[in-house]
Amino acid sequence: MPLLDKQVTIGRVRGISIVIDPSWFLIFILLSWVLSASYFPLQVPGLAPFAYWAAGTLAAAGLFLSVTLHELGHSLVAIRRGLPVKKIVLFVFGGVSQLEEEPEDAGTEMIMAIVGPLVSAALAGGLHLAKVAASAAGAAPLAVVFLGYLAFVNLILSVFNLLPGLPLDGGRLLRALMWKRGGDPLRATWVASEVGAGFGSALFIIGAFLVLMGNLAGLWYILIGFFLRNAAQASYQQMTYRSLLAGVKVEQIMTENPVTVDQDILLEEFVDQFLLAYHHPVFPVLAGDRVRGVAEAEAVKKVPRELWKTQTIERCYRPLSEVQVLSPSEDASEALKKMVETKSGRLLVMQGDRLVGILSRRDIMDYLNLKSSLFLG
Ligand SMILES: [Zn+2]
Structure with a gap:
């Protein structure tokens, strides 16, 4: 479903896009339904269905707003400290400031x-006071229960996020504390993500146990546990890559004097002597000593096989103006980001219009593996 693949931008605050992941719509509907059909009627019986639906939908929207405010707390502090934030993505179980x-x-x-858990705790406190005041002023019971629900939700947001495992806020705190006490940031990241993965596994096991005992609510635990485990590993990898690559330039790890292809060779020769011989997916194409573009296995596949004996590589290379290139003095972490964005495993390194090397994802991974084996043991 193409519509559901897309994240939807719903607003911007100080240059930060606030974006909804499609999974969120499903949760919004489910939560509104559970609240309207079960939670509010049980708490305050005897009202018209419309009142429950209004309260349920508003409460789901209130959860959404609470998560957004929590993330805005993180993002605004980051920006104030000079760390740019592109967007906040709201997922099933909360949000992520990117x-x-x-x-x-x-x-x-x-x-x-x-700051995120503090924002949530402050909201919980404020909403609780509002609930007490509304109750004392004799407000409608549904309004009192509604405020109490939102106070509770914010308390959960605050406490759950303080669990000391990555990718949760508590995990970041644990990592920062170990780092501050003179620890190695890499090892601190490793410990915090192991704790996060541990929480994930524990939730998973509790969930499985509940399901085996016939309690289907265990499925939620399994889902959250699974999500937390994966996110812990992903954030470990991402943070480790970033710190291992800090200060490393493209020219330090690129392959110099890369194998190049003349634009006049036949496709058949290109396949035999280059693609199959070196098994690289991408080769720079030259006319004389000028780089014209890149030739890829994918493009050759589109040319009918019977033409390979007569057509040259000129027929199917991608011109330089259409490919992402790197400069030798660029940060390696920036290069890795460009590879991910362009889904390309090999990028040309150009100094002006001169080809000085090629950087492949494998070059970066080899470097990361070597460096982590030296420094992480
Ligand atoms: Zn947070």
Whole structure:
């Protein structure tokens, strides 16, 4: 379903796009339904269905707003500390502020991590006071229950996010604390993500146990546990890559004097002497000593086989103007980001219009593996 693949931008605050993941719509409908059909009628019986539906939908929207405010807390502090934030994505179980770069010192990371749970705790306190005041003023019982529900939701957001495992805020705090006490940030990341994965596994096991006992609510635990485990591993990898690549330039890890292809060779020769001989997916194409573009296995496949004996590579290379290139002095982490964005495993490194090397994802991975084996043991 193409419609559901797309994240929907619903607004912008100080240059940060607020984006909804499609999974969120499903949760919004489910939650509105559970609240309207079960929670509110049980708490305040005897009202018209319309009142329950209004309260249920508003409460689901209130959860959404609470998560957004929590994430805005993180993002605004990040921006104030000079770390750009492109967007906030709201998922099934909460939100993620997408930082362009990781904080460079433990203090910044600590403040950034704690502010989200603080916003949620403040909202919980404020909503609880509003509930008490509404009740004392003799407001409608449904309104009192509604405020109480939102206070509770914010309390959960605050407490759950303080669990000390990555990718939760508590995990970031734990990592920053170990880092600040003179620890190695890489090892701190590893410990915090192992704790996060541990929480994930524990939830998973509790969920499986509940389901075996006939309690289907265990499925939620399994789902959240699974999500947490994966996210812990992903955030470990991402943070590790970023710190291992910090300060490393493209020219330090690129392959110099890459194998190039003349634009006049036949496709058949290209396949035999280059694609099959080197098994690289991409080769720079030259006319004389000028780079014209890149030839890829994918493009050759589109040319009918019977033409390979008569057609040259010129027929199917991609011109330089259409390919992403790197400069030798660029940060390797930036290069990795470009590879991910363009879904390309090999990028040309150009100094002006001169080809000086090629950087492949494998070059970066080899470097990361070597460096992590040296420094992480
Ligand atoms: Zn948070």
